[in-house]
Amino acid sequence: MSPVTHSPVSQKQLQELYYKNLTLTKEDLKKAVNEDQLIVQAIANITELDKVCNLLSKRLREWYGWYAPELSREVEDHQEFARLVAVGEKKKTESFGADLKKEDVQEMIFLAEEIMHLFALRKRHEEYLKIVMQEYCPNLLELSGATIAAHLLEMAKGLKHLALLPASTIQILGAEKALFRHIKTGSRSPKYGVLFQHPLVQKARAKERGKVARALADKLSLCARLDFFKGELKAGEYRKELEKKFEVKN
């Protein structure tokens, strides 16, 4: 047999090929970013902001405690606490706190203002999430709210995968630790993961929560499929069904 003869490739042709390949790769990369990624980034950021707000609020409480220890005890909510410090909530005359100079208190006020900013940013991100989801997965958004829906997408690694998951898996997304403990040690299987945060589950009696979570996961699975295949809006219907089934009074 005679060896296969290649037609000679010129330097110029090679270079052309190289640039063509580069352009295609770039286009593919650009297309690789879709709503899934944006949602996952936004929810990761919200989670981080929650942590940061918590850290700084604790610092503020300790610091401000030297000046007006009573306030921290009276106001439990971090955001409200920061607001009161920022607006210069007058300290009570019978306070046990030290009489600090204006400059000393001013630093605490700066910190409080910063914390308020961070809370505002968190809220803004949530609004943004809603807008993205309204377009991308309206059914999921409607039935589970922005935060839970984003967590589900994050854990399932995208809408496509979420749509392919069985409802029983959706039910325990976010409870992986308990699930593996169940598999390894035979302890009870988890009844819910991130769905625990859902108002329907929260409102249910403790004994019924597993049942509610299962029904909710069923409907969410349907929602994910509707959203992925750009189907109609049925989440409102599902919600009413669930509320009727578990007799939730609004």
Added chain:
Amino acid sequence: MSPVTHSPVSQKQLQELYYKNLTLTKEDLKKAVNEDQLIVQAIANITELDKVCNLLSKRLREWYGWYAPELSREVEDHQEFARLVAVGEKKKTESFGADLKKEDVQEMIFLAEEIMHLFALRKRHEEYLKIVMQEYCPNLLELSGATIAAHLLEMAKGLKHLALLPASTIQILGAEKALFRHIKTGSRSPKYGVLFQHPLVQKARAKERGKVARALADKLSLCARLDFFKGELKAGEYRKELEKKFEVKN
């Protein structure tokens, strides 16, 4: 022996005693807050802000990476990175990043602005620290700078204790872990703790650093005593001495 007879105490007298006691306690509590506490709070806050800036900057880099991955590689400094994102640094046309909608990029810009705020607050706290220290411990401030001096005060639990510590202890404040390892396992004793950050130690050759740290701790110990007993300003002199001894060219 006849029993000791108490003069009867009336209800009114008891109550008077109670209020007198309360007032005294309150006064004591108020006086308990001194510059030490303010400095420790401020430096704790600076440490926390550093951590927070770091966390959020990493988030921003990941998020913005979908849009313009090149920028994160080009700019290492977190603060500068946030600034460039915030001013809407134009993305290069040959970027590998996705073409995102304006609303999507806007969220990243909000985060970048927040990070810049946090950096600014950190700087402001440092200025405040300097002002408090200028009054309270000018020698320490002059010789070691606001951050190191504050860390020393934090670890020594106040100026009084710092003034009472031997120089050899000051030298290794902040290296407790290495010190106990040395005591338990006989590994080498640490040469410096927080003093490692000091420019004099930083500029010294690796072999000389222990020596520089020891000399510096000597002088800082003197500074702490001068500051505690409200002595004269000698830190400038000390600094020149040290610089001459270790031939630092400015």
